[in-house]
Amino acid sequence: MNLTRQDTLAGARIGVSWGLLLLVVVTGCSGRQSAVYGDPRTLLANTDDFGMLLLNAGLRADSLLAEDRLTPEEARRLWLLLSFDSTDGGMQRTGPRTAATYLLAEVALGGQPVSRETLNARLLRFAPLAVLRPDGCLVMVLTGIPVQCAGPVQVQDGTLRAGEFVVGNFYSSQEGGFREDRSVPTLPNSTFHHGVVVTVEPK
Known part of the structure; x- marks a missing residue:
């Protein structure tokens, strides 16, 4: 046609x-x-590395901040959200949650706003470090990847411990094994319990 x-x-x-x-x-x-x-x-x-850390620690995406700095008030708010969801995601969140709660407590205790650039730089301190999970597994802080089974966790001298490892302490790979690492300063007026900062009030 x-x-x-x-x-x-x-x-x-x-x-x-x-x-x-x-x-x-x-x-x-x-x-x-x-x-x-x-x-x-x-x-x-x-989002930047700090934002991704908060996500891996268990925060929802709609809780993230778009501002280029973190105030002590916002740090406390985010820490509170993390503490409410302390079981969210299971054991795999222990490493990132430990780093996130430390960084948030550091800002809260400091009493001054901290830029995201500074937070991203501070985050790098945790890259080579591991932490003990409550199930007795040593995992890398930022990724949560297991690296060693330390054995069952028990209360010894008032601390949660598996062998020579203590829940909440940081460890680095040294001479073929993991040893306690003190490169990350201990926060004043704060206590770690299962990777969560219990007290975040300034002095």
Whole structure:
């Protein structure tokens, strides 16, 4: 069957119209999905290492801050959110949670806002360190990856301990094994318990 030029143009217009309609429908659906997940997706796309640490520690994406500094008040608020969800995610969050609660307590105790750039730099102190989980497994702080089984955890002299390792202390790889590492300063007026800072009030 032969088509005239007018028929061809009419068909093209119909094709374009259907294409535009389909584009509107798809865009509309996509827009509705973005309305649900848009803010968390934007935050995740723009978050830094400190933000990722908070996520790995158990914070929800909508709890993250977009500001370029962290105030002591916000640090206490985030610490409180972490303490409420202390069992969220299971044992694999122990390492990141330990680093996150330490950094938040450090800001809270310092009494001054701290830039995100400084927080990202402070976070690097934990990269080579490990911490003992309550199940007796030694894991890397930032990743939570297990590196050694230390045995069952028991209360000894008022501390949770597995062999020579203590829950809440930091350890680094030395001479083929892990030894206590004191490169990260002990925070004043704070106590670690299962990787969570119990007291974060300034002096």
